[in-house]
Amino acid sequence: MDWDKLRIFHAVADAGSLTHAGDKLNLSQSAVSRQIRALEESLSATLFHRHARGLILTEQGELLFDATAAMSKRLETASARIRDSDEEVFGELRVTTTFGFGTLWLAPRLTKLYEQYPDLKIDLMLEERVLDLPMREADVAIRMKEPSQADLIRKRLMTVKMQLYVSRAYLDKHGTPEELSDMSQHRLICQNPRSPQVGTAANLVQNLMTHNPLSLLTVNNYFGVLQGVLHDLGIGVLPDYVTEDFPDLVQIFQHKYSTEVPVYLAYPEELRHSRRISAFRDFVQNEIIAHRKHLKELGKI
Incomplete structure (x- = not known):
């Protein structure tokens, strides 16, 4: 099978257009079209459905595209290894x-x-x-x-634990909770339970929710949780790797944390x-x- 034709086929399938593939390959639309027709003839198969909005792969085209995609990934890997220098990193x-x-x-x-x-x-x-x-x-x-x-x-590399953090300004204004039952007087900030997260973090939040927090702020990532804590909104569930870069955060309930996450x-x-x-x-x-x-x-x- 002609490698050059496969390269052109992959570009067309990826772009969904003869024109766009030609621009990428620096070939005319007619040259690209001829190569695709020749490939289809050699395989005795139709690779694209042609319509006004562009090209759509047929079932046979999908099979071939899966193969050329895998080949492309392998070639990228080989190219990356070849480019790596014994002396330089670039x-x-x-x-x-x-x-x-x-x-x-x-x-x-x-x-x-x-x-x-x-x-x-x-x-x-x-x-x-x-x-x-x-x-x-x-x-x-x-x-x-x-x-x-x-x-x-x-x-x-290391292990991470989810723990409870709060700003000093928040504690000055609202007082320091001593027991988990005191969460009923404070706002809890945590990842939304529907957001993808490690199971131990979700379990910790579920446990905290049994203590009926006064208010709740949920965010779909820990960066948002951190921003809420830094702006004195409440008590946040955060990974312990944030403590070095934000030394003003105060950890509370030090006995309460998730199991270690590798x-x-x-x-x-x-x-x-x-x-x-x-x-x-x-x-x-x-x-x-x-x-x-x-x-x-x-x-x-």
Whole structure:
């Protein structure tokens, strides 16, 4: 099967248009059309339904597109490995993690990584959905549970606990609750129960709700919960990794927290020798060591 025709087919299927694919490939629409017709003839199959709004893949086209997509991912991986230098770290690195960890812990620390590797290009993808690393939806992931996908190198980085935090200004105005039953006099700020989150965090919130908080503010991510706490709105359920960067937060009910949540770094086996992956992995590990050392100095662990 002609690799060039497959490359053109993939571009057309991805763009849904001969014109747009031609623009991307620097080919005329007629040249693209000829290649698609030739491919269809060689396969004795129709790959696209043609209509006024563009092109739609047939069932046979969908099968071929799945194959070319997998080929494209593999080629990207090979290209990335070839580009990696023994001496330099450069190029794009796609990192995925949760919205909370990405905004509250990782992003504020990336300045140090860029200072060390100024030619690195980070594409930070923050979402609760677990991206498919072997299919190259991302290069490396930091997740709040051990990844279950096969063919991954994984390393446990640390553990996280969900705890209760409040601002000093809020305590000055509303007093410090001594018992969980005192929650009936305070506003609780937490993730919306319908939002994706680790089970231990949801269990902690369910337990707190049995004490009938005076008021409730729910947000669909921990960044929003933190903002509510910092602006003196109430008592928030937050991951303990925020304490270093926001030292004015006060932890209350220190005996009440979620079970420990493991944090893992993972990347595809085929990227084992990538200099960019190694640089990012070492950076994260060093930052976690520094983070824990600082918390010990503050007496928080």
